[in-house]
Amino acid sequence: MVLSGDWTLSVLNPRCVDIRRQLEAASGAPAWDLAGVSRLDSFGALLLWRAWGRRRPPQLVLPEALESVFNRLADLGDASLPVEPPYRFLDATAHLGRLLLGLVRHLGHFVVLLGQLLLDLLYLLRNREHWPLHEMSANFYKVGVKAMPVTALVGFLIGVVMSYLSALQLRAFGADTFIVNILGLGIIRELGPVLVSVLVAGRSGSAMTAQLGVMRVTEEIDALTTMGVSRYVRLVLPKVVALTLAMPLLTLWGSSVAIFGGMVSANVQLDMSFDYFLNALPRAVPAANLVIGLAKGAVFGLLIALVACHFGLRVKPNTESLSANTTASVVTSITVVILVDAVFAILTRTIGLPYR
Amino acid sequence: MNAATNKVPVELKGLSTRFGATWVHRNIDLAVPVGEVVALVGGSGTGKTTLLRQMVGLLQPAEGEVRLFGEPLFAGSRAEQLARRRRFGMLFQQGALFSALNVFANVAFPLREFGVRDETMLRDLVLLKLAMVELGPEVALRMPAELSGGMIKRVALARALALEPELLLLDEPTAGLDPDRSAGFVRLIRALQKALGLTVILVTHDLDTLAALATRVAVLSEGRILAFAPLDEIMTVQDPFIERFFHSERSQAALARGRSEV
Secondary structure (H helix, E strand, C coil): CEEEEEECHHHHHHHHHHHHHHHHHHCCCCEEEEEEEEEECHHHHHHHHHHCCCCCCCEEECCHHHHHHHHHHHHHCCCCCCCCCCCCHHHHHHHHHHHHHHHHHHHHHHHHHHHHHHHHHHHHHHCHHHCCHHHHHHHHHHHCHHHHHHHHHHHHHHHHHHHHHHHHHHHHHCCHHHHHHHHHHHHHHHHHHHHHHHHHHHHHHHHHHHHHHHHHHCCHHHHHHHCCCCHHHHHHHHHHHHHHHHHHHHHHHHHHHHHHHHHHHHHHHHCCCHHHHHHHHHHHCCHHHHHHHHHHHHHHHHHHHHHHHHHHHHCCCCHHHHHHHHHHHHHHHHHHHHHHHHHHHHHCCCCCCCCC | CCHHHHCCCEEEEEEEEEECCEEEEEEEEEEECCCCEEEEEECCCCCHHHHHHHHCCCCCCCEEEEEECCEECCCCCHHHHHHHHCCEEEECCCCCCCCCCCHHHHHHHHHHHHCCCCHHHHHHHHHHHHHHCCCCHHHCCCCHHHCCHHHHHHHHHHHHCCCCCCEEEEECCCCCCCHHHHHHHHHHHHHHHHHHCCEEEEECCCHHHHHHHCCEEEEEECCEEEEEECHHHHHHCCCHHHHHHHHCHHHHHHHHHHHHHC
16 A cells, blocks of 8 residues: 555545545555655544554555654553443432532531621621721622612513503402502512512622632632631621622612502503502501511522622632532522522511501 | 745734733744744743734734734634634643543544544544643543643643644743653653644743753843844843843753753
């Protein structure tokens, strides 16, 4: 067999199947002449090597320059990838066990986080000069003030939609005035806090996890620890305090805009004047509901920040772990918010509901 | 050798770089001949890495142009640009391995992108590349997070060499390696450069590495190329920067060490 021309990846790969078939057909040939080959890279060499059955043919004319390529292949020998053991039934059990243990570890870390925060709070009560006030205010601005436009937009639209759909039904029964009860109670007590929490979990919770995670990747957290600065005091506490304080205010803001949206829609659709709506609102919705709504906001804010920091501090220094933890943070905080909301609903079932 | 490989692998023509109001480079001309190992040296902030990133098109110069293998990097159709990009490989300072993929998949990535579909062929090629950087098949299934710094560099080198490039760009190849490993890595690069006939451009602070690898040195200072010549000639140039950089006691010792490794 006499070979010539370029035997390189870019030339061979498009016609790989064809060439391999030809080589296989010729593989029995005892004499090979590679003197005419102008270029040969490891791809071309490998094709030949495999056609030869992983050894040199008995008669081989090989230019000096190409010698090293085949030497490397000969050195490689029969190296193969380590084999991963097959998946067995016991592995499934072990997998389940690992999942459960993982959950237990999560809970353990969360308790440690809470405990450490409490200890640090006690320390801060005695050492007032160490309060991370700058960080708190910066975080408050980031999670509170900067979230206002999106909260307003979403709140307004939800208010309009709820009002529009309810009005269609209520008008059929001639019960127009109940729009105030539906909107007022629904938004202030339930929808406002949950809606804002979901927004904040997606917006600020994910940002907190990602920030802590990247600080982990770039060893900034280790740098803090080395300087004797507690990560809980400097990083976690400001986020938790800021979100706990900002969430009730955001809830108030979001609920107000949602009710405003509902009011506008009711005005257009049911000809209900703003004056009437605003006068009827306090009669339809006892003030206790506002307190419940704001309390929910604070609790949800606390939980979102804690969950976000928990996952942020678990990030390992690689990008895969960062993305997995950020996803887990958002999913977990939204789930926790909805679970705790159910608990709230049961605990406050006797409070603030006018028609029972 | 066909006609294409005879062209100058990298050529900078009247290249200027500006960050905000400050000019980092002013009217730089540089032509790297085939088969040379060129080291870019210069003080901190003289834009060595910037220059390297401009060569591969990660940054655009404010003025002037970069020519790879005789053509501008961004000339021609998408397919032509891609074909040009496959003729060089780059080793990033931190390795830049894809952390979601294991070692095998990292090295196989450029090959798969290129269109190698045959899995047994792919396996042999990847193992060959790993063997070239002196890594055994047992590391193939590990994730980048489980590798040491030196191994990350080796795997990244195997990935950069996957498509048999003619030009290899190295950004601080020995940064973060201990002296023993960095000497080993330098030897490895040198052996591969000779075996594969690569043209290499590297940025380094490390005079050991410089003396052991570079056949030519380009000295960057005050936004221009002060000198571009073999190391011995550079040493004779009269200039305060070169004086400080190459003639201090520490530098002399490092250079001597590097030379003895060749």
